[in-house]
Amino acid sequence: MSFPLEKARDPSKLRRIAIEPVSRVEGHGKVTILLDEHDRVHQVRLHIVEFRGFERFIQGRPYWEIPVMVQRLCGICPVSHHLAASKALDLVVGARKLSATAEKVRRLMHYGQILQSHALHFYHLSSPDLLLGFDSDVAKRNVVGLLAAYPELALQGVMLRKFGQEVIRITAGKRVHGTGSIPGGVNKSVTAEERDELLRALPDVTTWAQSGVRLIAELHAKNRELYEAFGTVRSNLLSLVGRDGKLDLYDGVLRARDADGRILFDGLEAEEYESVVREDVRSWSYMKFPYLASLGAEEGWYKVGPLARVQNCDSIGTPLAEAARQELLASSPGKFIHAPLAFHWARMVELLHAAEVIERLLADPDLLGRELVVTGARTSVGVGIIEAPRGTLIHHYEVDAQDLVTMCNLIVSTTHNNQAMHEAIREVARKHLDGHAPTEGLLNHIEVAIRAFDPCLSCATHALGKMPLAVDVVAANGERVARLVRGGEHAS
Amino acid sequence: MSPAPILIVGIGNPSRGDDALGPEFVERVGTALADEIAAGRIELLTDFQLQVEHMLDLTGRRRVVFVDASESAEPPFEFTPIEARRDASHSSHVLSPAALLDAHRTVVGEPPEAWLLALRGERFELGEPLSPRARASLAAAVDSFVRVIRADEGPQSPS
Numbered sequence: 123m124s125f126p127l128e129k130a131r132d133p134s135k136l137r138r139i140a141i142e143p144v145s146r147v148e149g150h151g152k153v154t155i156l157l158d159e160h161d162r163v164h165q166v167r168l169h170i171v172e173f174r175g176f177e178r179f180i181q182g183r184p185y186w187e188i189p190v191m192v193q194r195l196c197g198i199c200p201v202s203h204h205l206a207a208s209k210a211l212d213l214v215v216g217a218r219k220l221s222a223t224a225e226k227v228r229r230l231m232h233y234g235q236i237l238q239s240h241a242l243h244f245y246h247l248s249s250p251d252l253l254l255g256f257d258s259d260v261a262k263r264n265v266v267g268l269l270a271a272y273p274e275l276a277l278q279g280v281m282l283r284k285f286g287q288e289v290i291r292i293t294a295g296k297r298v299h300g301t302g303s304i305p306g307g308v309n310k311s312v313t314a315e316e317r318d319e320l321l322r323a324l325p326d327v328t329t330w331a332q333s334g335v336r337l338i339a340e341l342h343a344k345n346r347e348l349y350e351a352f353g354t355v356r357s358n359l360l361s362l363v364g365r366d367g368k369l370d371l372y373d374g375v376l377r378a379r380d381a382d383g384r385i386l387f388d389g390l391e392a393e394e395y396e397s398v399v400r401e402d403v404r405s406w407s408y409m410k411f412p413y414l415a416s417l418g419a420e421e422g423w424y425k426v427g428p429l430a431r432v433q434n435c436d437s438i439g440t441p442l443a444e445a446a447r448q449e450l451l452a453s454s455p456g457k458f459i460h461a462p463l464a465f466h467w468a469r470m471v472e473l474l475h476a477a478e479v480i481e482r483l484l485a486d487p488d489l490l491g492r493e494l495v496v497t498g499a500r501t502s503v504g505v506g507i508i509e510a511p512r513g514t515l516i517h518h519y520e521v522d523a524q525d526l527v528t529m530c531n532l533i534v535s536t537t538h539n540n541q542a543m544h545e546a547i548r549e550v551a552r553k554h555l556d557g558h559a560p561t562e563g564l565l566n567h568i569e570v571a572i573r574a575f576d577p578c579l580s581c582a583t584h585a586l587g588k589m590p591l592a593v594d595v596v597a598a599n600g601e602r603v604a605r606l607v608r609g610g611e612h613a614s
Numbered sequence: 615m616s617p618a619p620i621l622i623v624g625i626g627n628p629s630r631g632d633d634a635l636g637p638e639f640v641e642r643v644g645t646a647l648a649d650e651i652a653a654g655r656i657e658l659l660t661d662f663q664l665q666v667e668h669m670l671d672l673t674g675r676r677r678v679v680f681v682d683a684s685e686s687a688e689p690p691f692e693f694t695p696i697e698a699r700r701d702a703s704h705s706s707h708v709l710s711p712a713a714l715l716d717a718h719r720t721v722v723g724e725p726p727e728a729w730l731l732a733l734r735g736e737r738f739e740l741g742e743p744l745s746p747r748a749r750a751s752l753a754a755a756v757d758s759f760v761r762v763i764r765a766d767e768g769p770q771s772p773s
Binding site: 176179191194196200242246261265266269270273276277279280283284287297298299 | 627628629630659660661662665666667669670700709713716717720721740741
């Protein structure tokens with residue numbers, strides 16, 4: 123089985139372009155494009171050096187260490203791993219239902235993480251492309267260029283992120299590597315002073331979030347053709363939804379839809395994920411390609427993340443975000459949206475939702491409660507699924523009688539989106555690169571499509587990496603014929 | 615309340631061998647300089663990597679010291695001043711200290727005096743402890759840094 127542009131017929135006769143690394147994504151990533159002498163595109167691949175060492179690192183450790191240890195997977199979404207591991211290990215300690223305080227403190231932590239991560243992505247990583255242009259001056263197409271050109275907007279992004287981190291600090295105990303969530307509950311609740319500190323900042327946060335939604339909606343409206351067509355590929359969608367069908371990023375059941383929105387399955391518990399998700403391997407890639415088992419690898423690949431979530435749910439249970447969601451859906455009457463650039467709009471809807479959820483939670487007296495931990499009959503297996511900022515995150519553990527982890531399997535959102543990202547960049551290559559001499563601006567189009575998914579490659583690769591910034595054009599004989607260096611220089 | 619005049623920022627992942635040098639340094643300095651910290655003279659911060667919002671942590675400081683592992687620093691460590699400068703790190707999730715200072719200058723105003731304490735490391739594999747050479751770098755750096763702070767002198771490069 124092979125997808126179009128996955129495998130060139132005779133690669134030895136083609137020129138190879140490597141975009142290495144993909145910038146403004148987390149960790150290692152490289153795109154290779156094979157071109158013939160007329161710059162026609164024959165093959166496009168996203169290479170992510172998957173490193174399974176983290177699972178081995180976890181094995182043999184006592185289960186209670188795991189929620190803290192897994193935060194070292196990633197500097198971008200440590201809280202998502204902290205909570206997914208805690209949820210899985212809740213089952214191991216027999217805590218099938220947490221205390222109201224524990225669940226609400228964890229939810230507050232999670233929505234703080236969603237808010238700060240979405241703010242980082244939209245304001246600092248993607249808006250330079252969206253506001254300054256995909257092929258604008260590369261020296262200015264970055265967060266500091268944005269700070270100079272749109273200081274108020276960029277600062278709002280900084281302040282949103284800061285607020286999200288304060289929520290995390292208060293609920294997790296520390297700004298980084300928190301310990302707040304433990305198997306069976308949490309080790310602290312929120313004090314009235316901490317709650318009031320967050321409440322004071324909240325009106326600004328909600329206002330900024332609404333401005334962000336308006337901004338991305340206006341950008342869509344101004345250039346509908348680009349926003350609807352750029353890298354667009356139809357696929358299935360997967361996410362958690364609340365048991366009531368509403369958007370729920372902390373807990374719920376698995377639901378999948380096909381590209382037209384028909385439900386493929388619904389109501390599956392976390393422990394049942396292996397019955398519906400399989401992982402395919404390709405000889406040329408270290409990263410796996412998950413797919414829905416019932417449809418097979420060729421038809422069963424899917425998207426996860428904000429765009430999947432806001433369409434997979436029946437509604438959003440907070441009014442401002444639901445109104446924003448309806449506006450997003452109305453931009454494509456009667457049709458499900460598959461445009462990568464619509465991820466940004468969905469992301470901002472979720473950011474607004476996070477602000478509303480945080481407001482509700484802060485008004486809830488349970489947050490200040492004292493019942494922090496519950497336990498029950500011990501088991502040996504736990505699966506925890508959470509909707510991390512980038513999409514569905516699965517943690518699966520087996521624990522022996524000595525309390526040591528004997529098996530660990532993590533499926534992160536970037537891995538779920540592997541095929542979808544490939545299809546998006548192949549579509550961009552067909553439409554924008556095919557037949558054109560590669561330039562920095564054109565190659566950035568590929569990166570724009572990848573960035574829309576907000577991949578966290580250090581999660582996918584389970585490695586934090588270094589980021590050299592060069593694009594080499596290499597002939598079939600291996601000789602470098604040109605180099606594009608970030609900063610706009612071009613040397614042969 | 616005004617922020618502590620000196621901020622020490624340890625950068626690195628504690629689970630990746632010598633990448634733990636930044637956080638380890640902060641932890642040891644935290645013990646050695648507990649009195650100065652309690653008196654509000656020094657504040658400590660650790661993170662995996664620098665992000666744009668860290669510029670808000672710089673505001674109101676007299677001096678900031680970034681502590682990070684380095685594969686290229688002269689062993690045991692280098693202590694060098696940093697100027698605000700735009701560099702390629704703007705285009706990634708991770709900002710360099712110089713780029714962070716530049717972001718501060720753009721948004722808030724002139725950044726505080728800043729130094730980079732680069733500790734020589736050599737192994738960065740997941741799950742590994744600090745290498746013997748990194749331990750030596752760490753011990754030398756902590757000792758020197760604590761002496762400098764206690765003497766209330768400006769940071770000096772070891773001779």
